Every structure is written in structure tokens, then in C-alpha cells.
Amino acid sequence: MSYKDKTYIIFDGDKDKWAYARMKGWKALEHIDFNFEDAHSEYTLTSNANNEYYIKGKLKKRFANACQVVVLIGESTKNLYKYVRWEIEVAQDLGLPIIAVNLDGSKLQNNKTCPPIIRDTYTVHIPFKMKIIKYALDNFPKEFKGKKSNSSNGGRIYPESVYQSLGLN
Template sequence: MGHKNKTYIIFDGDNDKWAYARMKGWKALEHIDFDFENAHDEYSLTTNASNEDYIKGKLRKRFQNASQVIVLIGESTKNLYKYVRWELEVAQNLNIPIIAVNLNGDRKQNNNTCPPIIRDTYVVHISFKMKIIKYALDNFPSEFKKRTTDKSIGGRTYNESVYSSLGLND
């Protein structure tokens, strides 16, 4: 199965583009069951991409069609305010579920790398492994929508049994 709703992916374009490219590669391989509809495929940027207002306008349009957000968290993601923090604020304001994917392999919130704006909020924190990303895309958005306000604080994780059931025992 794969996730057919639009997914907006946030990442450090200078340092973590490799991870975004790997996700697109997983999606492209026919023998791998990994799919997502990439919100970045819509409203492409043109030569005006150096203008911050222009870029944010295009990104805002991409958010309109997104059902969930993946933020790829690398070593410097927490320090990026111009776009990454802004994109996370937009996702929160639009009440879009956020899946925080730790590129260092952490399976829980890591305050040394996690952007402060999503620390201790109702976000699921997972490792950068295809199977757990697919699992989160298939399960977290519906969980997010069912949450109640008194249970909607604090970072979420998947327990070890979920990782084990996916063959991720490391």
C-alpha cells in the first residue's frame, strides 16, 4: 500500500538533500512498496526563486494540497529559521500532521537536533528508515486527526514492537 495523499517534505536544502533524494528513489523503484504523493511536484519554482516572498507564496500553495508533512531532521535543521521554521509554523497553523524523521537514526525526539517549534508537540518522531516512514505515513495522519485536545501535547514515538514487526531490530 502507499500513501496517496500529498506529502509536503521539509528539509535542509544545503545539507540534507541526499535524504530527500533517497525518498524519491525509494518511490521510483517498482520492486519497493513505498509511495507518497510529493507536494513539491506542484507549483514549481522559476527564476524568481531568489525572492523570499515569491518562494513562500509558492510553498504556501503546496501546503494547500498537503495532508501530512515530513520534516527530515539533520544536524543543522533546528537552526534554520528563514524557511524550515516558517514551513513548520505553516503546517502547525494549518493543523497538518507532522512526521519528524531523524536522519541520525534516533527513534525519539532528540533535543540536540529537533527544531524547537516542534519539541514536545503532537508530532511523531521516527528514524530515517523506509519501512517506519511508510508506517508513519499510513498511520499517523489518522491518529493525529482523532486526537483530543487534552491528549494533544508531547512528542510521540512508536514502541520497539512496531519497529520489530517491520524488521527494524537494530
């Protein structure tokens, strides 16, 4: 299952850290069936974390073992270029499957918040709900790798039947 592989999570560290913390919280609770191997647990940042080249070097090392990427998309994610856009570019260059998680609850590609770099690429768009995130981690990487051309075909969404099967209406 893909959630056992390293997952690199991209997010607005100022405004959307709560969502990343919630995902880590879900993982920590034994009675909840949610797990992912967090690539951020490797190569911790030190006091040099104010140096862009230092930070990007550490982040690239984290990408080395990642098998998929989750982008937590909040209000301002699309406007963040220094790190967020750079991280997405690295993920695309590495050919990693990208799961776009809409913090506003949208099941579709939301052009008001979605970073332009992943609009209309083969990226799955889902709401910030534990069950659908788990489903995407379990299924999308394999689907992505099975595609012949991952840069075309536009955004991917799951049909309503998937949400119903997960108890998400």
C-alpha cells in the same frame, strides 16, 4: 492510505537534500513498496527563486493540498528559521500531522537536532528508514486527526514492537 495523499516534505536544502532524493528514489523503484504523493511536484519555482516572498508564496500553494508533513531532521535543521521554521509554522497553523524523521537514526525526539517549534508537540519521531516512514505515513495522520488536542501530550514515538513487526531492530 495516507501515503496516497499529498505529503509536504521540509528539509535543509543545503545539507539534507540527499535524504529527500533517497525518498524519491524509493518511490521510483517498482520492486519497493514505498509511495507518497510529493507536494513539491506542484508549483515549481522559476528563476525568481531568490526572492523570499516569491518562494514563500509558491510554498504556501504547495501546502494547500498537503494532508501531512515530513520534516527531515539533520544536524542544522533546528537552526534554520527563514524557510524551515516558517514551513513548520504553516503546517501547524493548517493543523497538519507532522512526522519528524531523524537523519541520525534516533527513534526518539532528539533535542540536539529537533527544531524547538515541534518539541513536545503531538509529532511522531522516527528514524530515517523506509519501512518506518511508510508506517508513519500510513498510520500517524489518522491517529493525529483522532486526537482532541493535537498541541499537547508531547512527542509521540512508536513502541519497539512496531519496529520488530517491520523487521527493524
